[in-house]
Amino acid sequence: MSFSEKEITCNACFVHGEGDIHFEPHQVKLAEGEILVKVTCGGICGSDVHYYQHGRAGMSVLHHPMIIGHEFVGKVCEVNSDDERFCVGQPVVVNPSRPCNECPECLTGHQNLCQSMRFMGSAQFNPHVNGGFSEYVAVKPEQCLPYSEQVSPKVMAFSEPLSVAIHAVNVAGQLTGKKVLVIGAGPIGCLILAAAKCAGASIVVASDLSQRCRELASQMGASTVFDPTDDSQVSYYQNNRGYFDVVFEASGASAAIASTVDFTHPNGVIVQIGMGASPMTWPVSSMLAKEISFKGSFRFVHEFATSVQWLEQGRVDPTPLISAEFSPDQVQEALITAGNKEISSKVLINFE
């Protein structure tokens, strides 16, 4: 059988620039060998909010309209190949990563560090790579993982951020019996603490300036939570050369990043996940005198499959993190809501 390229007309959430987003007509091109997925649910990430608020996310600047969204799930709608692993109607989680599989990083199994990663919903390269907030998307079969119909798409929409969290846990190394601190209890911080517990951490403490985020951290399984402006709590955890074996920094705030060294016990590990404002003051001498390892964690590799399994099995329940749901034609309101940290954790777009 031969398969040819075809076009499907639908609507998608295009960001045009700062403050300019519309749910508008889009022609999806389904190439030979690709799978057409009817999107059911998507989660809004910080980078989606940044494209809408500033026309850029970090170093990635919008040069032309782009479909946002890299956290999404759907159902197989058409298989434009003779790949027999997928049948029409099968629910699938879509991995937004499209690594080149040719660069030195890819060839050594570090596809998350690929030199020319085409990540869906990212303006890193020009032309940009469209994301998944579209009624239909065309993806490669290797991006799709089937999941059980018993599990809600709202749960599975957390696969991508949970992959980021599991990768951070893997970067930290063995966590069994370890005392762990997570700084910053947004969706990623909360998923890290849940993943750290799954990985065997004995104590998982979370800190956040916001009371609402601290409550969410408790719901997600934190042993204790504290406010980083509470001096008695901070000194309790910083006394005796630091209480924690592993500290995950997920806030990106300069003061929080600098505080990690004092929280960390000699020989401990600090994992940086929060994107900080670059140049900052860092307590080098106490870091080296305690032989602390400072590691970066970026995106994920094989953790995507682990994440899908954990969500399917209910090992991590992300539902307390869902703070609002919108339909795709309300995408502007959804992004404004998601950008308000006082009220929002994970905002979902429901395509069904």
Ligand SMILES: [Zn+2]
């Ligand atoms: Zn994300």
Ligand SMILES: [Zn+2]
């Ligand atoms: Zn590569």
